[in-house]
Amino acid sequence: MDLASSLRGGLGLSWKKSSSNNQKNESRFIALWNEFLQCQNEEMELDRAINLLNRLTSIILEEEKQNRDMGAGPCIEYFLNERCLSKIVKLAEQDIPQGIMPTVLTMAGTLYASLNRRFLAHISMYKPIVDLIRKGSESGQDKSKVATLINSVILKLKEDPELVGLFFTHTQTEEQEISFLRRIYYSFRSCFFL
DSSP, X not given: OOHHHXXXXXXXXXXXTTOHHHHHHHHHHHHHHHHHHGGGTSOOOHHHHHHHHXXXXXXXXXXXXXXXXXXXXXXXXXXXXXXXXXXXXXXXXXXXXXXXXXXXXXXXXXXXXXSOHHHHTSHHHHHHHHHHHHHHHHHOOSHHHHHHHXXXXXXXXXXXXXXXXXXXXXXSOHHHHHHHHHHHHHHHHHHHHO
């Protein structure tokens, strides 16, 4: 069993599909997600995209709070299975809609800081976080937002050191890992100490 599987310990899908509240939240979440996905096909206004991301984040956080000890609810399960964060990060990397990156950095930091470790160990969570930190530290834009995301990750790693292994793939050489850590360190340092 790999590190990610052992940390996840299964998603613990103990929510009840028959619950009308869960069904309403899931339907609302999927509708908002589909609306957000339209931004890659059309020119979506930045304010509208930000509003949709904020609403999606709120639903996930509300569900996590309600189901903290019971496992993933339907919205979190959908978010993970559909690799929503990866899709959001890809759009942000392409700057679609233009100016969305700061909101995506904030959203990722909020989710990473708030979600249970079994969700954070899911590849559809930690891989986009790594990609976002890389992109943010390489671009030099939105330094304070990148630093806030890095801080969220560092605090979670301090709380749960077993998550550290998730941030290094087996395909990376030691030199690439060190280079990545240096970029993170200097990005973080430049935001707070220069």
